[in-house]
Amino acid sequence: MKKINLLKVSNLCVSVEGHSLLKNLNLNAKTGDVIAIIGPNGAGKSSFLKTIMHHYAFKVTKGDIKFNNKSIIKANTDEIAKLGFFYLAQNPMELEGVKLIDLYKIIANAHSDKKIDPISLHNIVTPKFNELNMDLSLLKRANNVNFSGGQKKKNELVQMFLMNNNVLLLDEVDSGCDVDSLKIIASEINKIKKDKIIILISHQEQLLKQIKPTKYIIVANQTIAESGNGANLFKALEKGFGKYAKSTANKIEMDSLRDVF
Numbered sequence: 016m017k018k019i020n021l022l023k024v025s026n027l028c029v030s031v032e033g034h035s036l037l038k039n040l041n042l043n044a045k046t047g048d049v050i051a052i053i054g055p056n057g058a059g060k061s062s063f064l065k066t067i068m069h070h071y072a073f074k075v076t077k078g079d080i081k082f083n084n085k086s087i088i089k090a091n092t093d094e095i096a097k098l099g100f101f102y103l104a105q106n107p108m109e110l111e112g113v114k115l116i117d118l119y120k121i122i123a124n125a126h127s128d129k130k131i132d133p134i135s136l137h138n139i140v141t142p143k144f145n146e147l148n149m150d151l152s153l154l155k156r157a158n159n160v161n162f163s164g165g166q167k168k169k170n171e172l173v174q175m176f177l178m179n180n181n182v183l184l185l186d187e188v189d190s191g192c193d194v195d196s197l198k199i200i201a202s203e204i205n206k207i208k209k210d211k212i213i214i215l216i217s218h219q220e221q222l223l224k225q226i227k228p229t230k231y232i233i234v235a236n237q238t239i240a241e242s243g244n245g246a247n248l249f250k251a252l253e254k255g256f257g258k259y260a261k262s263t264a265n266k267i268e269m270d271s272l273r274d275v276f
């Protein structure tokens with residue numbers, strides 16, 4: 016029988032560099048849910064996902080995050096990853112000197128009971144590269160170094176498939192991808208979504224239309240300003256975010272500017 020995972024965020028309050036960034040965030044997700052996070056630039060969408068992964072910059076000042084009814088708020092990033100969480104970064108990290116194929120080998124070995132041989136790795140990676148329309152010559156290059164925007168996102172997706180994790184936090188998986196790649200990425204996500212919890216940050220209506228999230232939340236004014244089921248997501252996108260006051264980002268930046276002037 017399929018295992019149903021549960022992610023519950025309750026009353027989460029987060030600060031960054033001593034300033035309040037997010038307040039009273041609540042979210043419930045179970046396997047099969049695809050939750051779209053939308054909202055203005057700088058509202059704290061990426062920060063929310065990074066907080067779930069226990070990024071060192073974000074301090075939880077109140078609230079809890081539970082996975083399968085156990086708090087993960089004190090778990091470190093490595094432990095959270097081992098629980099099956101994957102974060103696809105908005106700005107993927109470059110690793111100078113680490114060849115893509117070597118990174119894939121490390122990931123595949125870490126997620127397998129036995130050591131993976133080169134042919135098996137080839138048989139996993141090559142079809143994914145073909146599906147994502149990626150050039151195999153990237154395998155010899157350093158991870159994300161001088162990759163185009165789309166190449167970076169597709170590389171992160173290959174890593175996601177190698178890990179086969181249960182909770183996928185996808186931060187603008189579409190950014191930098193051309194219109195054909197968007198379709199491919201959406202179809203790849205659609206193939207796996209019923210077995211995963213997916214939280215998807217995106218500004219791209221096209222991608223959201225193809226993936227059809229089950230729920231959406233708007234992060235604005237430091238909190239969840241609006242939420243609803245997937246059917247209403249596109250109405251919310253059409254309305255835009257103008258009705259929400261200036262984002263937290265502005266407040267933080269103005270506060271810190273006091274020292275500058």
Ligand SMILES: Nc1ncnc2c1ncn2[C@@H]1O[C@H](COP(=O)(O)OP(=O)(O)OP(=O)(O)O)[C@@H](O)[C@H]1O
Nearest residue numbers: 031032055056057058059060061062063072264267
């Ligand atoms: N590590 C950090 N240290 C200090 N401030 C940060 C850090 N990370 C994010 N911020 C600030 O927190 C605010 C929220 O940023 P975040 O990246 O979460 O926004 P976002 O909603 O994802 O925006 P976008 O749609 O542009 O990606 C911004 O003002 C950002 O500059």
Ligand SMILES: [Mg+2]
Nearest residue numbers: 060061062105
């Ligand atoms: Mg972001």
